[in-house]
Amino acid sequence: MAVLSTNSVPGEPKQYSSTQVGTWLALIALIMTGLQYAGMLPALLHRLPENWIPPFAIWLDAAFNFIRTDLGLQKLTRWFAEGPLQFMLDTTANLLYGKKRWPRFEQIPWSAIAASAAVLGYYLGGWRLAALAGGTFVWTALIGQWKDAMETMSVLVVAAPMAFIIGIGLGIAAWKYVWVDRAIKPILSILQTLPFFTYLLPAVIFFKVGPTAGAVATIIYAIPPMILMTTLGLKKVSPEVVEAGKMSGSTRWQMLRHVYIPAARTEILVGVNQVIMLCLAMVVLTAFIGMPGLGAKLLAMMGSFKLGRSFEIGVTIVLLAVTLDRLSKAWVVKLPEHHEKGTPWWKRHIYLLVGLAAFVFFTVLGQFVEWFAEIGRRQSFSQGKEIDTAIKSFLAFDIVKGTTEQIRYVLNVWVLNPFRDFLLSIPTFGFILFVVAGALALGGKRSGIYAAIFFGLVALTGWWDRSVITLYSVISAVTLAMIIGLPVGVFASRSEAWSRRVLLICDTAQTFPSFIYLIPAIMLFGITATSVVMSILIFAMVPLVRYTIEGLRNVPPEMTEAADMSGATKMQKLWSVQLPLALPTMAVGFNQAIMFAFFMVIIAAFIGTQDLGQELQKTLAGTDLGKNFVLGICVSLMALTFDMAIMTWAEGKKRMLGL
């Protein structure tokens, strides 16, 4: 280091590469850590003194209070929550599970909904989708979860359309006006990394507890992808179609209504798919703020360790998710087809008519045969207790018990705890330098500077230790996920058939609401720290495997053929041709894995963690908006640092490789 610095002529502009600067910073950090271990580091370099920490939470609270009461925002939001929103939610709740509130509508029999869903499934995707859609609702009714499921659905059917309307509106505005786009972009990237607990508390404060707040949090959570897909779709409309519209003498409104939006149909519908899936994921999670439904049931069952019932609810949620996903995706690819001339009216609308007929038939049937209208608790086929015993006796087998306990022991004592203690022992300043060094090496100067600012802010909030523990869970889970996921991905990518199978599993798994991933972890490892890491691990593995396969499969065939013709062995081909070319794509997967992990680690607070998530969950009970936001922003800033560095690296690499 000394030699290097004497080499540089004073006054000459700095010419060190980001990597060099990064190495220096890492070295300084290393020395600081060393000093800390030797007990020679001044205390204020180890952790920021308490009195240095600005009271962000109090400032934010003051700001929120001003907006809430002085500006009267709360009056407006409360009016909205108690007026129109409550009305819509009550309407859907009446229809779906007979909430019996004004406006009074009769409950729709479950059989009528199942039959209509089956017809819709058949219309969109043939017998398989019909079986999936119909089957899901039949299962839900038979297993005795109809009311819970419909509580969830009643919020979903209000939240999804609203998120769609707001999202498409903002998307159009962002596409049309550059300043809107510029204003929205940073907000979107923060929203997408903000932990969901941070959505919940403001929703509660501004929109009351229960379904209304749940609906609002859900809507806000689901808007960003709709905005992004709308702008993407509108930008992609072929210039000739646009010109054709203009040459036909369309006014601006006609252009938007008849040319742009229909031509961007595919992207907009993909946005709809994402809105529905995010809404479902979020509605389940709003159980934390007292939203009844499947999520609340699952939370209660898991909390009391009733594994059988948890499993059944999990299956219901998964089935609902897969059904909604497949139906909306089928809608994306469903293109209009013409009817032969002279097709009678009823034949053109055959599916609509059959659907209506089925609906009416079962509704009427439900009036006479109670079973078709509602299945009571005692009539259901729930096997909760039996499954519970089965799982518990399975876990009690010596081999199973031995294995899980072995894993738990090894992980905890040899890997997780030492790693956590090591991270906590690094001085704050040294830790920041490490992160900045990494960001510099990966993403260059800009990423480095942002890393310094972001992590500096995290340190200033005073939640440093909790943040480090959050980070520790993320890093260890993602590392474990890589150790398992990458070989799986590499192996699967070797054959067409396996790639397809594994990708299908990943695709399906990705539609599950994140809550679901807690179930297997809790089943195997109980309510322990290992479960936290395990649930994150499973969740984060999905994008890792997926992008590894996609990266490797998308290596241009000329390159692999060239490698084959150069006489490369399979291993040589993998290491020197396929992996280097697939790396940028794999990095995207890695990034997503980290984002997923940040998301999951917060949810895992429910199991009992010591990180930011735990603190966040505590804030939900009170009205401490300031603290809630500070904690949320901490998570967001850390996630953004990784996101920026990795994505910049991946894009640079892609450009370099000419991909």
Next chain:
Amino acid sequence: MTKEAPVISCKNVWKIFGDNPEAYLKKMPAGHTFDDIRADGYIAGVKDVSIEVARGEMLVIMGLSGSGKSTLVRCFSRLHDITGGTIEVEGQDVMALSEKELIDLRRNKMGMVFQSFGLLPHRTVLDNVAFPLEMRGQDRHTRRERALEVIKLVGLEGREDYFPRELSGGQQQRVGIARSLAIEPDIWFLDEPFSALDPLIRREMQDEFLRLQEMLGKTIVFITHDFDEALRLADRIAIMKDGAVEQCDTPDQIVMNPATEYVRKFTEDIDKARVVHASILAEADAKGEGEPVAAAATIHDLAGALIADARDYIPVQDGDAIIGALSRQKALKVLVGAN
């Protein structure tokens, strides 16, 4: 012959792409070449073009890709705003039109056909063709009637209810043509309409196009990069390079008297005998004897006669008048492709 006012007339038209092109054009020294402009960080899409299109004429603009031909046509219809110069369509300065007037102009006077068809994917053939009528606010019944009429005209009867993706490329372009004709435009822009089609279909569509033109007699600006196509269709050809028009003339003149080296290279591989007419070779002061040949005949048409004939000069007849005589020697040179 009295000269009618041109339908489209453009004078010193510039279209420059880049940041604040107007300011750049103002301070740009005269005589800047395409490459000079590019060195300054701007792209000259259209460079100082002055051209006129007469009523009922078919002007073919041709050039390689990137030569600015599509840009020029988009300036005519103001899909692009020009940077300098003036464009008048039917005596109106298009740059001075308000948004409403521009929309009216497009709704009533202009039709355009696009290279990749530009069909709206979510509308049936009928709804695509009726689209300009719908924009104009015509009622359902009349626009359906008119759309069916044009669909029949382009030979797509029976496919009204198909969606674009259910049609072949050639059929899709027929829809594009029908749509551009639905409002009965006076001016018809065709931007490489047949380039995306297979050679056989292209030939068929060209014939179809000529048939339509014979019937409708519109003022046409046709863009192509295919010289054979240009020669087949054009009354006049404008050859563009780097945004500027190199030469604008009849096919005969372009082949016989290329204005620049670039144009000459373009015409090099052309079978000139099929392009050059007897009229162009007729020398007014020369006197021939015996049976005259028709002015409108190409040298290729006359090949047999030229070889068998023994006369040095053969009279050329346009209508009833003898307009001069062509030198058999020169005609034979054209025939064998020597210059």
